[in-house]
Amino acid sequence: MKLLSTKATCNSHGQDSSYFLGWQEYEKNPYDEVLNPEGIIQMGLAENQLSFDLLESWLDRNPNVAGFKSNDGKSIFRELALFQDYHGLPSFKKALVDFMAEIRGNKVTFDPNHIVLTAGSTPANETLMFCLAEKGEAFLLPTPYYPGFDRDLKWRTGVEIVPIQCTSSNNFQITEPALQLAYQEAKKRNLRVKGVLVTNPSNPLGTTMSRSELNLLIDFIKDKNIHLISDEIYSGTVYSSPGFVSVMEILKERNDLEDCHAPVWDRVHVVYSLSKDLGLPGFRVGAIYSQNDVVVEAATKMSSFGLVSSQTQYLLSAMLGDKKFTKSYISENQKRLKRRQRMFVSGLQKAGIGCLKTNNAGLFCWVDMSHLLHSNTFEAEMELWKKILYEVRLNISPGSSCHCAEPGWFRMCFANMSEDTLNLAMKRLKAFAAAEFNGSSCSKKVTLQLGFPAIVS
Amino acid sequence: MGIEIEQPCVELSNVAVSETHGENSPYFAGWKAYDENPYDEFTNPSGVIQMGLAENQVSFDLIEKYLEEHPEEASTWGNGASGFRENALFQDYHGLKTFRTAMASFMEQVRGGRAKFDPQRIVLTAGATAANELLTFILANPGDALLVPTPYYPGFDRDLRWRTGVNIVPINCDSSNNFQITPEALEASYKDAEAMNFKVRGVLITNPSNPLGITIPREVLEEILDFVTRKNIHLVSDEIYSGSVFSSSEFTSVAEILEARENRNAERVHIVYSLSKDLGLPGFRVGTIYSYNDKVVTTARRMSSFTLISSQTQHLLASMLSDERFTESYMETNRERLRKRYQMIIEGLRSAGIECLNGNAGLFCWMNMSPLLEKPTREGELELWNTILLQVKLNISPGSSCHCSEPGWFRVCFANMSEHTLEIALQRIRDFMARIRTETETESA
Numbered sequence: 001m002k003l004l005s006t007k008a009t010c011n012s013h014g015q016d017s018s019y020f021l022g023w024q025e026y027e028k029n030p031y032d033e034v035l036n037p038e039g040i041i042q043m044g045l046a047e048n049q050l051s052f053d054l055l056e057s058w059l060d061r062n063p064n065v066a067g068f069k070s071n072d073g074k075s076i077f078r079e080l081a082l083f084q085d086y087h088g089l090p091s092f093k094k095a096l097v098d099f100m101a102e103i104r105g106n107k108v109t110f111d112p113n114h115i116v117l118t119a120g121s122t123p124a125n126e127t128l129m130f131c132l133a134e135k136g137e138a139f140l141l142p143t144p145y146y147p148g149f150d151r152d153l154k155w156r157t158g159v160e161i162v163p164i165q166c167t168s169s170n171n172f173q174i175t176e177p178a179l180q181l182a183y184q185e186a187k188k189r190n191l192r193v194k195g196v197l198v199t200n201p202s203n204p205l206g207t208t209m210s211r212s213e214l215n216l217l218i219d220f221i222k223d224k225n226i227h228l229i230s231d232e233i234y235s236g237t238v239y240s241s242p243g244f245v246s247v248m249e250i251l252k253e254r255n256d257l258e259d260c261h262a263p264v265w266d267r268v269h270v271v272y273s274l275s276k277d278l279g280l281p282g283f284r285v286g287a288i289y290s291q292n293d294v295v296v297e298a299a300t301k302m303s304s305f306g307l308v309s310s311q312t313q314y315l316l317s318a319m320l321g322d323k324k325f326t327k328s329y330i331s332e333n334q335k336r337l338k339r340r341q342r343m344f345v346s347g348l349q350k351a352g353i354g355c356l357k358t359n360n361a362g363l364f365c366w367v368d369m370s371h372l373l374h375s376n377t378f379e380a381e382m383e384l385w386k387k388i389l390y391e392v393r394l395n396i397s398p399g400s401s402c403h404c405a406e407p408g409w410f411r412m413c414f415a416n417m418s419e420d421t422l423n424l425a426m427k428r429l430k431a432f433a434a435a436e437f438n439g440s441s442c443s444k445k446v447t448l449q450l451g452f453p454a455i456v457s
Numbered sequence: 458m459g460i461e462i463e464q465p466c467v468e469l470s471n472v473a474v475s476e477t478h479g480e481n482s483p484y485f486a487g488w489k490a491y492d493e494n495p496y497d498e499f500t501n502p503s504g505v506i507q508m509g510l511a512e513n514q515v516s517f518d519l520i521e522k523y524l525e526e527h528p529e530e531a532s533t534w535g536n537g538a539s540g541f542r543e544n545a546l547f548q549d550y551h552g553l554k555t556f557r558t559a560m561a562s563f564m565e566q567v568r569g570g571r572a573k574f575d576p577q578r579i580v581l582t583a584g585a586t587a588a589n590e591l592l593t594f595i596l597a598n599p600g601d602a603l604l605v606p607t608p609y610y611p612g613f614d615r616d617l618r619w620r621t622g623v624n625i626v627p628i629n630c631d632s633s634n635n636f637q638i639t640p641e642a643l644e645a646s647y648k649d650a651e652a653m654n655f656k657v658r659g660v661l662i663t664n665p666s667n668p669l670g671i672t673i674p675r676e677v678l679e680e681i682l683d684f685v686t687r688k689n690i691h692l693v694s695d696e697i698y699s700g701s702v703f704s705s706s707e708f709t710s711v712a713e714i715l716e717a718r719e720n721r722n723a724e725r726v727h728i729v730y731s732l733s734k735d736l737g738l739p740g741f742r743v744g745t746i747y748s749y750n751d752k753v754v755t756t757a758r759r760m761s762s763f764t765l766i767s768s769q770t771q772h773l774l775a776s777m778l779s780d781e782r783f784t785e786s787y788m789e790t791n792r793e794r795l796r797k798r799y800q801m802i803i804e805g806l807r808s809a810g811i812e813c814l815n816g817n818a819g820l821f822c823w824m825n826m827s828p829l830l831e832k833p834t835r836e837g838e839l840e841l842w843n844t845i846l847l848q849v850k851l852n853i854s855p856g857s858s859c860h861c862s863e864p865g866w867f868r869v870c871f872a873n874m875s876e877h878t879l880e881i882a883l884q885r886i887r888d889f890m891a892r893i894r895t896e897t898e899t900e901s902a
Contacts, residue, residue, distance in 0.1 A: 005658075008595040008756045052542045059541065067528060077524065078517050083740040084584075084733075119583050119742070120548075123763045130620050131473040135599070156594055156620070156760070275548075282547040282768030284583070298473040301480065302620065305587045309767035310740030 007156055018385060019044065019147040022395040031393070031421065041425045044395040046203065046363045047416035048237065048279035050336040054329050055278070058319055065318040068311070076314070083310040086303050088117040092317035096287060099320045100272055103236045103330060108248040110289055116299040117313070119306035121233050121273035121286040122152050125197075127302045128269055128288060129157040131295050132227050138162045138191035139229075140182045142174050144366075144402035144409070146203045153197070162186040162193070165405045168368070171358045172205055174198070174213050179220050195227030195267075196220065201234040201244065204402050204411035206362035208238055214250045218264060227267045233286075236277030236330055238361040239338035246270070265291040274316070276363060277333070283312045337415060340422070341365065344414040347426030351433040355412075363415040367396075370408025372436050381407040392432045394425055478615045483842060487852040496850070498878065506882045509852040511667065511820045512873035513701065513737040515798060516791040520736065523783055530776045547768040550761050552581040556771040559778035560745055564730055566784055567700045572712035574747060580757040581771075583742040585697050585731035587764035589616045589661075592727055592746060595756050596691045597623045602655035603693075604628050604646045606638045608859035608866070610667045617661070626650040626657070629862050632825070635814060636669055638662070638677055643684045659691030659725075660684070665698040665708065668859050668868035669823045670799075670816035672702055675709040682714060682726075691725045700735030700788060702818040703796035715749065723749035732774070734820060735791070741770045795820070795872060798879070802871045805883035809890040820872040824853070827865025829893065838864040849889045851882055 022044050031039035059066060068077040083089065090112065097110035118124040133139065135158030141149065142164040153159055164182040166172040179196075186193045196217060200209040221228045230247040238244040247268055255265075269290040275281035285308050288299050320326055344365060348355055353372075355365040373380040378400045385398040388410075399409035414422055487509050496504035524530065547553060554576075561574040582588040597603060599622030605613060606628040617625055628646040630636040643660070650657045660681060664673040673681075685692045694711040702708040715723045728747040733739035743766055748754050778784060802822055803813055814823040830837040835857045842855040845867075856866035871879055 004752060004756070005595055005598045005601075007598075008752065047546060049542070049546070052545070055545070056541050068524070075521065077521055078514075081517070081520075081738045081740050082512060082514070084742070119764055119767075126763055131469055134470050134472075151759075151762070156763075280545045282545050284548070284765050284767050294469055294473065298469070298478075301478045301615075304584075304615075305590050305620075306583050306764040307742050309583075309742050309770040311773065312767040312769050315769065 019401040026395045040393045043412045051333045080310045089313040092313040095317045095320035116288040118286040119284040123306040124271045124286040125152045133159045133194040140196045144404035147401045197229040199231040201361035205366045206359045231271040233273040239334040240360040351430035364413040491852045505850045509854045515794040553771040556775035563778045580746040582744040583764040585744040588729045588744040593621045597658035601658045602626045602650045604660045608861035611858045661693040663695040665818035670819035695729040697731040809887040821870040824867045
């Protein structure tokens with residue numbers, strides 16, 4: 001028998017999970033306004049499709065760039081075609097760090113020499129695992145988390161994930177007891193903890209982390225002498241208060257105030273990408289930012305396995321280098337996300353469905369449908385998910401695929417479709433929820449904790 | 458006056474701090490010397506000429522011309538207004554269908570139509586570097602071994618071993634038979650691996666070979682295929698230089714042999730390709746894995762999430778690669794130009810008294826400087842290499858960095874510079890050799 005490696009034959013790629021199964025069903029029967037109006041609407045894909053026109057008009061105004069020409073019309077095709085330096089195009093790195101600073105209100109700045117370019121944030125996260133942990137060691141992640149992490153962080157690295165359980169009782173915020181519990185859990189499983197990885201803003205919660213949570217995390221990693229990875233790929237999608245606070249900002253504050261003799265700069269690493277903020281997942285642009293020279297050096301070498309196309313680096317160095325454009329893009333994009341989210345939340349309300357009230361970022365809502373469950377179990381959640389997939393024909397992501405500790409929560413994306421499609425999705429959901437709620441002979445839980453009265457029609 | 462409290466450094470992984478990335482070898486040290494003092498025809502005519510970089514710069518004008526004649530391919534994204542949006546969103550690891558299909562047909566063209574490639578079996582990766590690592594993750598577990606014929610591309614030490622934890626066991630080849638792989642060498646290598654308690658998972662060959670610049674003869678490929686079948690292991694054939702064979706008919710791909718065998722036992726064979734060498738586009742990061750094994754294709758596709766090709770680049774190249782008139786004429790011209798360059802360097806070296814392996818492919822020649830070694834050892838070779846770097850101001854790659862078992866061989870690249878620069882380099886070598894002859898004569902006088 002031709003044996004393949006354990007990695008090839010195991011299931012850590014995670015593609016048997018519902019996250020991917022829903023996707024498959026969608027592919028078989030995709031909604032199309034004209035060709036397939038009864039098809040499945042994709043609400044499981046966190047894409048930002050709201051601001052392409054802004055990018056397209058910039059491209060129209062700058063035709064030289066995509067045509068491999070510099071500002072003076074000179075062809076630089078040859079230079080770009082040959083450019084495979086894993087240090088990255090200097091002009092692109094500069095433009096990228098400036099963009100990252102702009103998103104953070106310029107409260108922090110980034111040194112281009114500390115940034116490592118990768119083909120998307122997927123390899124950025126995996127690379128950090130390779131750099132910071134051995135096979136069999138562990139990272140703590142707050143639940144619920146992005147389903148892709150099971151593959152990205154564990155598959156080829158052999159690193160384990162131990163969950164930091166968060167609950168709806170405090171809007172899924174990270175608490176000190178939860179951190180300590182997770183650390184102990186790892187110990188029980190004989191796993192050496194190398195760090196914590198958080199996504200801020202959170203996927204799937206769609207919320208920014210509070211200052212106190214961030215300080216809590218820094219205290220924790222200082223105490224345990226471990227790393228902190230902050231995946232900030234949604235940082236440009238924050239549209240309402242309390243606004244985005246990056247872990248870098250907190251570090252700077254603490255440095256200024258009291259922590260200068262015990263800095264943790266060496267152990268905090270940020271991941272970024274243009275897939276969500278700019279809506280360019282196809283272009284494969286991600287980055288690792290770290291003040292730790294050894295990590296930057298190792299990660300830079302590892303980036304050989306997934307460099308960003310020089311063609312793309314060049315295009316984006318021009319686009320992101322246009323400061324007038326980036327400023328206006330960031331602000332307009334946020335406005336549109338806010339409007340879209342409002343529309344979505346009100347649609348949910350009409351269906352008697354609530355979502356996390358702290359939702360202020362991201363391309364999705366964390367929706368509470370626990371009142372529609374037959375029982376407070378994950379089996380019931382799966383049943384409901386299947387109904388929504390096959391009967392309502394909406395592909396949404398069940399909380400269990402995000403390792404949520406409580407059944408009944410679903411992530412629903414709203415920025416990857418037109419307004420009309422979203423309205424249709426809301427209509428379908430409303431019809432379904434009304435039928436379920438009225439037809440259900442089980443307990444009719446009325447969830448008041450989220451501040452919306454459940455509408456009983 | 459503060460008290461410095463030394464904080465214990467939290468460990469990084471072994472992978473992060475290991476030397477397996479191999480960047481402390483001379484292969485990379487020479488680059489450093491070049492970076493610090495790079496030759497430029499006008500601004501630095503006495504600088505170091507880079508002959509350690511296997512790039513193909515001889516045929517850019519053909520591609521530039523194509524892009525000029527088809528501006529819509531680079532500057533727009535295809536069908537109408539939604540073209541950009543669709544392209545920017547496209548992150549499907551199956552790859553752009555048009556691009557995948559174009560790659561398959563291009564690979565067929567490169568092999569003169571002597572083998573067929575099914576676009577469904579093509580997996581796209583950001584360069585061959587990623588492809589080789591990915592295959593290693595799939596075919597072997599940490600601690601296992603791949604057998605690789607020496608001399609081999611120095612980057613393999615990193616690509617195949619660093620993050621995967623897989624070992625390379627050399628299949629020793631030597632100049633007695635022009636470094637051809639023999640059945641005895643294969644068996645010996647397998648036994649070496651067993652003696653080290655490594656489970657052998659496969660053989661990885663580069664065909665045409667880097668650094669030898671020579672195609673593997675059909676009979677040898679058949680032997681290798683028989684060997685891996687007997688041992689029930691995999692065969693990875695890295696064919697990234699297949700389009701750089703000076704005469705197309707001289708290249709036999711393992712794909713051709715499999716077809717002749719009606720794809721019997723094909724599911725152990727995997728081919729790696731890239732556009733970095735044949736098309737001279739290393740910056741665009743375009744690599745592929747072609748596997749006859751369904752499970753490998755599926756797994757590789759999933760793993761390619763870590764190394765997808767920019768959709769912008771896929772779009773650009775899809776049209777160009779599927780334009781058969783263009784690719785046909787490009788291939789012909791490219792081969793001819795490389796052949797001419799090769800002739801030029803071989804004759805130039807010969808006139809300086811240096812012989813090379815009789816090559817027929819690639820962007821480099823395999824030069825024999827063993828008669829010049831003070832000592833016939835690795836140290837002797839590195840001394841000579843250092844002299845050539847610092848005195849002759851040429852960065853070439855010492856055979857030891859390619860794990861060559863015989864000291865004194867060097868890989869010299871010729872396609873990454875203008876003809877004029879190549880002439881300067883050859884002149885420097887001639888002068889160097891003349892100096893040596895004079896010194897030797899003076900000594901013996």
